Amino acid sequence: xxxxxxxxATAVQRRDLLKTLALLGIAGCxxxxxxxxxxxxxxxxxxTGASNTQAAKGFSADVLVIGAGMAxxxxxxxxxxxxxxxxxxxxxxxxxxRVWTAQLAGQTIDFGASWIHGVTGNPLTAxxxxxxxxxxxVDYKNMARFxxxxxxxTDGEDAALEALWLAFGTWRQAQMALGGADQSLHTxxxxxxxxxxxxxxxxxxxxxMLASEVEHEYAQDAGQLSVQHxxxxxxxPGGDVIFIxxxxxxxxxxxxxxxxxxxxxxxxxxxxxxxxxxxxxxxxIWTGSRVIxxxxxxxxxxxxxxxxxxLPQAVQSAIGGLGMGILDKxxxxxxxxxxxxxxPTAHILGRVTEPAADPWVEWLNAHQLLQIPVLLGFVxxxxxxxxxxxxxxxxQNQAYTAAKSLxxxxxxxxxxxxxxxWGLDPFALGSYSxxxxxxxxxxxxxxxxxxxxxxxLAGEHTHGEHQGTVHGALLSGQRAAAQVLAxx
Numbered sequence: 184x185x186x187x188x189x190x191x192a193t194a195v196q197r198r199d200l201l202k203t204l205a206l207l208g209i210a211g212c213x214x215x216x217x218x219x220x221x222x223x224x225x226x227x228x229x230x231t232g233a234s235n236t237q238a239a240k241g242f243s244a245d246v247l248v249i250g251a252g253m254a255x256x257x258x259x260x261x262x263x264x265x266x267x268x269x270x271x272x273x274x275x276x277x278x279x280x281r282v283w284t285a286q287l288a289g290q291t292i293d294f295g296a297s298w299i300h301g302v303t304g305n306p307l308t309a310x311x312x313x314x315x316x317x318x319x320x321v322d323y324k325n326m327a328r329f330x331x332x333x334x335x336x337t338d339g340e341d342a343a344l345e346a347l348w349l350a351f352g353t354w355r356q357a358q359m360a361l362g363g364a365d366q367s368l369h370t371x372x373x374x375x376x377x378x379x380x381x382x383x384x385x386x387x388x389x390x391x392m393l394a395s396e397v398e399h400e401y402a403q404d405a406g407q408l409s410v411q412h413x414x415x416x417x418x419x420p421g422g423d424v425i426f427i428x429x430x431x432x433x434x435x436x437x438x439x440x441x442x443x444x445x446x447x448x449x450x451x452x453x454x455x456x457x458x459x460x461x462x463x464x465x466x467x468i469w470t471g472s473r474v475i476x477x478x479x480x481x482x483x484x485x486x487x488x489x490x491x492x493x494l495p496q497a498v499q500s501a502i503g504g505l506g507m508g509i510l511d512k513x514x515x516x517x518x519x520x521x522x523x524x525x526x527p528t529a530h531i532l533g534r535v536t537e538p539a540a541d542p543w544v545e546w547l548n549a550h551q552l553l554q555i556p557v558l559l560g561f562v563x564x565x566x567x568x569x570x571x572x573x574x575x576x577x578x579q580n581q582a583y584t585a586a587k588s589l590x591x592x593x594x595x596x597x598x599x600x601x602x603x604x605w606g607l608d609p610f611a612l613g614s615y616s617x618x619x620x621x622x623x624x625x626x627x628x629x630x631x632x633x634x635x636x637x638x639x640l641a642g643e644h645t646h647g648e649h650q651g652t653v654h655g656a657l658l659s660g661q662r663a664a665a666q667v668l669a670x671x
Contacts, residue, residue: 243470244270244442246667247461249449249488250477252280253653254641256437257660258475258667263441265668271441272461272469274448274610278438281479281611282653284429288518288599290555291429295603296653301419306661307433307654308421316432318424319552327529331536333588344535347385348392351375359411367620368397368413369405387537394538394563395545401651402614403508404564412618417648427553430653452476453491454637473637473670475663477656480644481507481612494634501629504622505644507613510563511570513582514601517556524593526550532558532589542566543585558586563614571604578602615651616644624650631662636670639663 244267248259251273259269277283283295299318302308311318328336328344336344354375372393376386393405401413426432451462452474459474478488483502494502517523532546542562549557560582562570570578579600587594605614618624627647630640641663642656649655 242270242467244268245472246270247272247459247469247471247474248477249452249461249474250280250479250642251275251278251438251443251445252477252479252642253282253434253437253656254477254643254660254663255280255475256434256441257657258477258641258664259441259443259660260437261661261664262667265664267668269442270469270471271443272447272449272463273443273445276446278443278445279431279434280477281605281615282430282434284426284431284434287514287557287601288516290516290518290557291427292514292557292601293426293430294512294601296430297425298423298653299425300423300652300654301421302424303419303421305419305421305654306657310433310436311426314432314436317427319427321423321425321547321552322530323423325529326531326533327527328533328535329588331534331541331588333591336535344388344392347388348396350379351389351392354379355410365409365411365620367406368393368408368410371410372405388535390538391533391535391544394542395533398508398538398563399510399545399561401508401617402510402563403506403617403619406565407506407508407617407619409618409620409622412623415618415624415647416650419649419654425552449478449488451489451491452638454635455491457637459637473639473667475639475641475660475667477641477660477663479507479611479613479642480505480616482610485612487609490638497629498634498640501626504619504626506617506619506622507615507644508564508617509567509571509606510561510614511567511603511605512601513560513562513578513603514599515558515560515579515582515586515597516599516601517595518598520556520595520598522595523556524590526556527589534585534588538566541585542570543582546586546589558589560585568606571606575600575602617651631659633666633670639666 246262246267246269248255248269248271251271255271256278259271262269279295281295284291284293286292298321299305299307299311328341330336351372355371358371372389376389381389397408397413398405401408448464449461450464453460454474458470458472461469461474463469480502482488484507527548528551530548530552532548534544536544538544543560545561547559549555549559583597605611618626624647627645627650630645631647633639641659643651643659646655646659649658
């Protein structure tokens with residue numbers, strides 16, 4: 184998922200979610216609304232071959248897998264191919280977890296993860312080729328930045344912005360070399376601005392870069408991110424791509440033929456005996472010799488599932504050492520709208536604002552990339568929190584007002600609007616994980632180890648090298664399956 188947009192000397196990696204989602208990345212609570220603001224549920228079709236037939240297939244298997252996201256599906260498929268009987272328990276009414284492809288105004292949209300981050304050597308690339316999924320490369324350098332009033336930055340202004348960010352990255356590296364206690368990235372920015380006498384305009388520019396380059400990257404507020412460890416993850420080569428017809432194609436492939444029990448909300452996991460007993464919200468008990476838990480970090484942190492015995496203290500500390508933030512996506516569609524102005528040609532569109540007051544700092548130009556009349560805006564960290572509880576009409580109006588500045592103010596109202604609210608999604612409670620102050624990549628490594636002979640963890644938060652990515656989730660599921668198979 185990491186793909187540095189700028190020089191490595193900035194010490195800031197570019198891992199657009201989809202930016203998981205992440206980013207991931209990353210739309211279990213997606214809604215669509217027309218231009219009047221009337222909300223309607225956006226529901227994807229889930230013809231994945233996944234079953235929900237408890238009566239026919241029973242409640243016991245060799246291995247129980249909790250969660251039908253990318254990690255859970257990868258684990259289940261690996262185990263099934265090795266001859267194990269597997270049941271996957273999924274609380275949602277669909278498979279995919281934080282990967283979710285749906286329709287907005289007749290257009291295929293990835294409300295969850297969108298990117299393959301680093302196509303060379305990426306297992307997702309092999310899956311995409313297997314199903315013939317068409318992709319298009321995203322060029323992060325193909326960017327146009329605008330002032331809030333709509334004027335595009337000159338080459339000189341853009342270069343000054345980049346130089347300011349590069350200078351902070353260099354300063355950060357020098358400060359890290361001196362050692363000392365960890366602190367938040369936001370505190371480091373404050374110190375840098377104070378020590379270097381930055382003007383208010385420069386501070387706004389730095390805050391814009393912080394939001395677009397880091398907070399959107401890691402789905403986390405800079406006040407929570409560890410300045411020492413937030414970017415310790417690895418990066419695959421080959422550039423990034425997005426799917427023309429959605430990530431769902433890979434989910435469909437992995438889910439095909441698996442025994443997935445949808446609408447099954449797990450509330451308890453008991454491994455105190457020789458096997459595993461899993462209780463769901465109806466009181467049904469599921470049994471197996473082993474259990475792999477792929478619940479998102481946010482769900483684990485909220486103690487939504489009770490473990491017996493309690494998770495070891497080292498595991499609990501690792502869960503607490505990581506952060507689960509928010510990166511929400513906002514789609515504006517002009518499908519069927521007449522008299523549209525000329526679209527920008529850049530892949531990425533930036534608005535150089537003070538994010539605390541105007542958080543609409545970055546947009547993906549789907550018209551240029553996918554040939555559909557859609558702009559996709561991102562909001563991450565603290566500014567995303569209040570948006571999640573505002574009405575569709577309120578948020579659509581804010582997004583549309585910001586989008587107009589990308590067209591010099593000449594832009595008709597959109598025909599459709601879609602949004603995510605990852606923080607409110609009870610099956611995610613955030614977009615994807617990151618390392619917060621006081622934590623480290625070692626927390627992911629701790630979670631990657633078997634908890635016991637019966638209990639194993641998987642998910643993007645358990646893969647330190649590729650934390651916060653879809654391929655990290657996939658690899659973690661395969662790793663957990665291998666750990667189970669090693670137990671016999």
